[in-house]
Amino acid sequence: MSQSLASSHSEQRVAEEKLSRKHVFKRLLGYTRPHWRGLSSAFLVLLLATGADLVGPILVQTFIDDYLTPGLFDWQAIVFLAALYICLHLTSVALTYYQSFSFQKIAQYIIQQLRMDVFSKVQHLGLSFFDRTPGGSLVSRITNDTEAIKELYISVLAIFLQSTVFLLGIFVAMFYLDTRLALFCLALLPLIIAVMSLYRRLSSQAYHITRQKLSLLNAKLNESLQGMGVIQAFRQQQRLRDEYYRITDEHYKAHLKTVRFNGLLLRPATDLIYLVAIVLVLGYFGHQSFLSGVEIGVVWAFVTYLDRFFEPVNMMMMRLSQLQQALVAGERVFGLLDETELAPGQQGTGNPVITSGHIEFRDVTFSYDGKVNVLKNISFEAKPGQTVALVGHTGSGKSSIVNLLLRFYPLKQGQILIDGVPLEHYKDEELRKKVGLVLQDPFLFVGDIRSNITLNDPSFSEQDVQAAARFVQADSFIEKLPRTYQEPVGERGATYSSGQRQLISYARTMVRNPKILVLDEATASVDTETEEAIQEALANMRQGRTTIAIAHRLSTIQEADLILVLHKGEIIERGTHQELLAKKGLYYKMYLLQHGINEKLSVQG
Structure with a gap:
């Protein structure tokens, strides 16, 4: 009975955390609204860069199947394909630089605004809030937590957006080459999403503890610096060192859990899925070669697209840790922004003036x-x-x-x-x-x-x-x-x-x-x-x-x-x-x- 009750409470807590993280993510996205024009422009450039990048393998496939395999060396056509390939690559590089710079510039503006919002909020909180909140903890929220959120805008959102567009483009190219294989690769998506979901669920609590311990570290450091005279006068260096070591050790252990999750569920898991996919794709083409002819260019293009398919997946997986940190940090920052214990202000209307001081x-x-x-x-x-x-x-x-x-x-x-x-x-x-x-x-x-x-x-x-x-x-x-x-x-x-x-x-x-x-x-x-x-x-x-x-x-x-x-x-x-x-x-x-x-x-x- 007690286990069932505990399980129920645990499930409720997890559900509340999910709602909280959704709410946090929506609020973080809300900071992008004033920059929608710049983001739209960067997104359009991203589409063009992705398109230029995806056409490259099709040009190579055309060269292999239409010119190299049959031994047809139409130098005018080959030079045209080569020049087009190089131009597309250079265009992709230039457009990628522009969209990356645009996203980063907007991200810096957003973080600047968020930091000003947090700092302004702190200025208007009541003294009763500061009576029970360590100064170092507030410093950690305003600096470390907003820095973690910055990665959401600079790395995570840009990479997820770019990777999503890239994946869609890859599927379009795959369906163009072979519908059945494209459907097979499409079936891999639920497996990849399941790995992402498992990682998010397991690492969430570990990242939360890590941020809390980092906050405690800052609080203890701030207290030690403020009381350095007393510490030295009463020879408290060893005691403070032991206390600081205890908190750093807790932070280290919490961080080690996130490292384990990263090492197990990020790149290694996707690499395993990639190897299985390559084996199945090559096996499919091998089987097809006994039944009918297989174009080498199609095999090369498909393997290339499959490799490129997992490249954005790996990039998104590697950014999951930053996403988790950003969401946990956002939860702490918005907790401060939502603090209702404000300094007492004027109640009612009017503008009375102090004249005599009675x-x-x-x-x-x-x-x-x-x-x-x-x-x-x-x-x-x-x-x-x-x-x-x-x-x-x-x-x-x-x-x-x-x-x-x-x-x-x-x-x-x-x-x-x-x-x-x-x-x-x-x-x-x-x-x-x-x-x-x-x-x-x-x-x-x-x-x-x-x-x-x-x-x-x-x-x-x-x-x-x-x-x-x-x-x-x-x-x-x-x-x-x-x-x-x-x-x-x-x-x-x-x-x-x-x-x-x-x-x-x-x-x-x-x-x-x-x-x-x-x-x-x-x-x-x-x-x-x-x-x-x-x-x-x-x-x-x-x-x-x-x-x-x-x-x-x-x-x-x-x-x-x-x-x-x-x-x-x-x-x-x-x-x-x-x-x-x-x-x-x-x-x-x-x-x-x-x-x-x-x-x-x-x-x-």
Whole structure:
């Protein structure tokens, strides 16, 4: 009973895979629609090239049977046949080159479009998707999988199309020479199709595992490169090497299965069918020679056509592995393109504008996984020009509040309002323009300092950039650099100190003159002298702006208008610095721990 049930599930899974592969193939073919004119032209040229190639053996058969065998040497006719044969061959070569170049050119356009579609899709996915998807896996889909799909357009489709046309032409020529033998060769097609179908079914799962393991390899490699400092500091090289070896070994074994299938069911199987066909054809002509005369030219032409018949068959068989890889890769790529977990956007119509920056949270409850609530009934108000600080131990929910305010994650319970308008009613452009963000670990792009401040926005002038840098006191180190604002920035800004990177990101925020500031421990990575300068800049920045600040060092938020103390996703205390100290609750204990003073001492200011 259990075996029968398992078999049923297995058959259902195979049927679903077939439907999935059909769907994938149709979608891949859909990318050819914008290029139908070029493809039609290339196909027409392909027909002409195939015709020129197929006429050659008939010319040779005519020479053998009409001139060579009877000893009739009409040099004018023979020269004409030879010249025609050479012309047809050269024409076939030229036309084949043109159609091959046309197919490849169109294939490159298609892959370029597919890669742009995938890259654009990734740019619009929600952060929750990236929370659970390794970066290396995404890189593998965008690079390796699209590269595998490219072979479908460059090699597989062109070869299958060319081979199909060639096979049809060969059958036409065979029926012209001998109907019975042509029917015999036609009977070989079901056998060849059966071998192809068997190969596709057996190799499908192996190729799927191979692509998955390659994705894991990229993910592990990406993780290792990102954490190289930690790996070397804690001497984790051997552990990472063992983990990487385990994945490469699994990839090797999966790939070895595909090699076995290729070695057994591709060229060897068709070669066997070819040898049997040759034996039967020669046996047929041998038997016919006892009954009646057999024209040598017909025998030569038929054997030649039979050889040419299996040439495209072998080419198609050899491309089956690329077809399988392309379909598996297409399934993974379209899985990414069909991802529905998009970044939250505007809901409804209208174009509200953030004018004063009045923020209000109303009974906000939030969960990342839909099971554990990381925020529970959060309610507070940040009036225009006020600074609201969020404090609490790690995991208390501070960053989650900021993530929701920035609309990085969808809000399902409660409401967030800015200037009395629900957050989801604002367009992305308005929200990103009016809400400035400074992270504790700033990210710099490859380029130069100026491009990292403006993010290549041409609306900012040189004066705007310099003014923003002066405002956050980043100009003091930038102007000492050899190229000042044109100083190169490498990957993640690795050649700059953490404090310098933070100052650049600070200038990036202030050049946009936001109405709302979101600061994630904005002074955590700067020295004491720089911190004092930034605190002075922060005081200026807060004028006329609503500020939400995540603070780990309580000394940086003592002047905040409102301090919210979070614990396990709830606000357990709220008030000013002095009010919270007077309550002698969690904030008071955190303050004492950070300042290393005795609880018995009175706390002033």
